[in-house]
Amino acid sequence: EIVMTQSPATLSVSPGERATLSCRASQSVSSDLAWYQQKPGQAPRLLIYGASTRATGIPARFSGSGSGTEFTLTISSLQSEDFAVYYCHQYNNWLTFGGGTKVEIK
Amino acid sequence: EVQLLESGGDLVQPGGSLRLSCAASGFTFSSHAMSWVRQAPGKGLEWVSSISGSGGSTYYADSVKGRFTISRDNSKNTLYLQMNSLRAEDTAVYYCAKNLNDNSLFMDVWGQGTTVTVSS
Numbered sequence: 001e002i003v004m005t006q007s008p009a010t011l012s013v014s015p016g017e018r019a020t021l022s023c024r025a026s027q028s029v030s031s032d033l034a035w036y037q038q039k040p041g042q043a044p045r046l047l048i049y050g051a052s053t054r055a056t057g058i059p060a061r062f063s064g065s066g067s068g069t070e071f072t073l074t075i076s077s078l079q080s081e082d083f084a085v086y087y088c089h090q091y092n093n094w095l096t097f098g099g100g101t102k103v104e105i106k
Numbered sequence: 107e108v109q110l111l112e113s114g115g116d117l118v119q120p121g122g123s124l125r126l127s128c129a130a131s132g133f134t135f136s137s138h139a140m141s142w143v144r145q146a147p148g149k150g151l152e153w154v155s156s157i158s159g160s161g162g163s164t165y166y167a168d169s170v171k172g173r174f175t176i177s178r179d180n181s182k183n184t185l186y187l188q189m190n191s192l193r194a195e196d197t198a199v200y201y202c203a204k205n206l207n208d209n210s211l212f213m214d215v216w217g218q219g220t221t222v223t224v225s226s
Contacts, residue, residue, distance in 0.1 A: 044151065049214070
């Protein structure tokens with residue numbers, strides 16, 4: 001099973017600042033990597049797939065990068081609605097998820 | 107607009123059974139593989155099972171293999187998850203998800219979830 005490790009577990013950021021979230025795979029997943037956003041009581045929402053392709057309707061302030069085992073989700077200027085938990089997810093070899101990064105207001 | 111509406115979640119005793127349903131609309135159901143993903147209280151996401159568009163191929167996580175059965179009725183645009191021999195550790199919100207296409211396990215749209223609680 002491919003293990004996905006996200007860091008940090010919690011990220012405290014002020015509105016308007018940049019947030020950088022990391023995700024590492026225990027073995028290469030090529031570019032088969034997605035990012036989801038989840039708010040309390042809601043289903044996960046797809047942000048990024050193919051490591052860097054924004055899903056339909058996702059604002060340009062969200063960007064993804066990386067390949068192989070190291071991936072990054074960047075939120076260029078945090079808005080109030082961006083405070084949430086973010087999960088990375090590999091679909092190269094079955095399906096596994098990272099443990100999540102909570103982005104909270106500083 | 108793609109919509110996925112889960113139902114069937116309930117409180118059930120350990121060892122019991124439950125069947126979840128997911129009604130889909132807004133896309134050609136039979137052209138997409140479908141999946142179930144669960145989230146235990148306060149925990150992360152865990153893939154449970156997937157099924158091909160025709161229903162001919164099914165896939166399961168080791169944690170549920172032999173206890174859960176995924177199926178679909180393409181005439182009713184509905185996905186199912188039959189859960190038997192339920193354990194406390196199966197307690198979770200169960201999400202139905204649409205796969206990108208019939209050849210991918212990647213899930214692009216998720217339902218709102220239905221809650222399963224296994225407790226005596």
